[in-house]
Amino acid sequence: MNLTSAWEILQENDFKRTKNREVILRFLAENNRYVTASDVKDYIEKENPGISFDTIYRNLTTFTTLGILEETELTGERHFRMHCDPGTHHHHFICTICGITRSIAQCPMEVLAIHLPNYEIESHKFEVYGKCPDCAVA
Amino acid sequence: MNLTSAWEILQENDFKRTKNREVILRFLAENNRYVTASDVKDYIEKENPGISFDTIYRNLTTFTTLGILEETELTGERHFRMHCDPGTHHHHFICTICGITRSIAQCPMEVLAIHLPNYEIESHKFEVYGKCPDCAVA
DNA sequence: CCGCGTAATCGAAATCATTACGATTTATAA
DNA sequence: TTATAAATCGTAATGATTTCGATTACGCGG
Numbered sequence: 001m002n003l004t005s006a007w008e009i010l011q012e013n014d015f016k017r018t019k020n021r022e023v024i025l026r027f028l029a030e031n032n033r034y035v036t037a038s039d040v041k042d043y044i045e046k047e048n049p050g051i052s053f054d055t056i057y058r059n060l061t062t063f064t065t066l067g068i069l070e071e072t073e074l075t076g077e078r079h080f081r082m083h084c085d086p087g088t089h090h091h092h093f094i095c096t097i098c099g100i101t102r103s104i105a106q107c108p109m110e111v112l113a114i115h116l117p118n119y120e121i122e123s124h125k126f127e128v129y130g131k132c133p134d135c136a137v138a
Numbered sequence: 139m140n141l142t143s144a145w146e147i148l149q150e151n152d153f154k155r156t157k158n159r160e161v162i163l164r165f166l167a168e169n170n171r172y173v174t175a176s177d178v179k180d181y182i183e184k185e186n187p188g189i190s191f192d193t194i195y196r197n198l199t200t201f202t203t204l205g206i207l208e209e210t211e212l213t214g215e216r217h218f219r220m221h222c223d224p225g226t227h228h229h230h231f232i233c234t235i236c237g238i239t240r241s242i243a244q245c246p247m248e249v250l251a252i253h254l255p256n257y258e259i260e261s262h263k264f265e266v267y268g269k270c271p272d273c274a275v276a
Numbered sequence: 277c278c279g280c281g282t283a284a285t286c287g288a289a290a291t292c293a294t295t296a297c298g299a300t301t302t303a304t305a306a
Numbered sequence: 307t308t309a310t311a312a313a314t315c316g317t318a319a320t321g322a323t324t325t326c327g328a329t330t331a332c333g334c335g336g
Binding site for chain 4 (some may be wrong): 148154155156174175176191192195214215230232
């Protein structure tokens with residue numbers, strides 16, 4: 001997802017264009033990886049000092065709800081990244097060193113015949129972890 | 139894994155048989171689901187009041203390292219359960235209401251041909267969420 | 277059965293991520 | 307420009323987890 005599409009979605013849902021939102025989205029758009037609220041704060045502090053965690057978490061949650069971001073939990077922390085391709089179901093390889101991601105189009109649920117009679121399956125999580133090429137050689 | 143096997147592993151690794159460990163393991167052996175440190179504490183308080191979180195977390199971590207327990211992260215909290223079958227790779231359906239689990243023998247990594255040249259794949263997570271039969275009817 | 281050395285535990289404080297809240301500021305549309 | 311509701315700030319509260327010095331208990335050798 002690019003910045004233009006993100007702002008379109010925000011406008012459609014009556015969210016205002018604020019400086020903080022611009023910086024948060026720009027940071028996420030520039031990074032092809034999962035980042036924490038803390039990462040976002042560190043970046044924003046450079047050009048918009050004094051931002052509060054309230055603002056960061058509130059907006060990250062909003063963006064995720066609107067489908068602009070994807071969210072996952074890594075080592076006990078919430079992580080966010082720009083949605084690769086909104087509406088498209090996919091999974092990720094995630095580098096445990098730098099957090100960079102790589103999309104995996106295949107979905108286990110479509111391949112595995114999971115038979116759980118009387119169970120209501122609602123969602124699933126499939127993530128592959130390891131080292132990306134850059135971190136592997138280091 | 140049953141209690142006997144768990145104690146064998148502990149003895150082999152020079153861990154002492156203490157009252158707290160007995161209660162913690164008994165609680166886990168009785169429950170076919172993922173529980174939190176808090177769940178363990180609540181249970182133990184009944185018959186061994188005054189146990190500290192230090193003891194609980196330390197032992198849960200020890201048990202996990204020894205392969206007696208399995209660990210996963212759900213909604214931001216560490217969850218533990220008795221290892222279904224040590225040495226056997228498997229996944230879980232997890233009820234989002236009561237935490238009860240059901241083993242899924244199939245593994246996506248064996249079915250999906252994931253091609254990531256130069257990437258070093260180290261591990262993966264595959265979990266299915268939803269409602270178990272009991273919670274589904276309620 | 278007793279005492280010793282070490283592992284295990286306690287109690288409580290510290291840490292870390294996240295959430296919450298009253299007061300203030302800002303974006304947008306009339 | 308001004309009204310008004312949204313957005314933000316600063317900071318405090320919360321909740322899970324980790325840490326630490328002091329104390330207690332396990333299990334072996336005598």
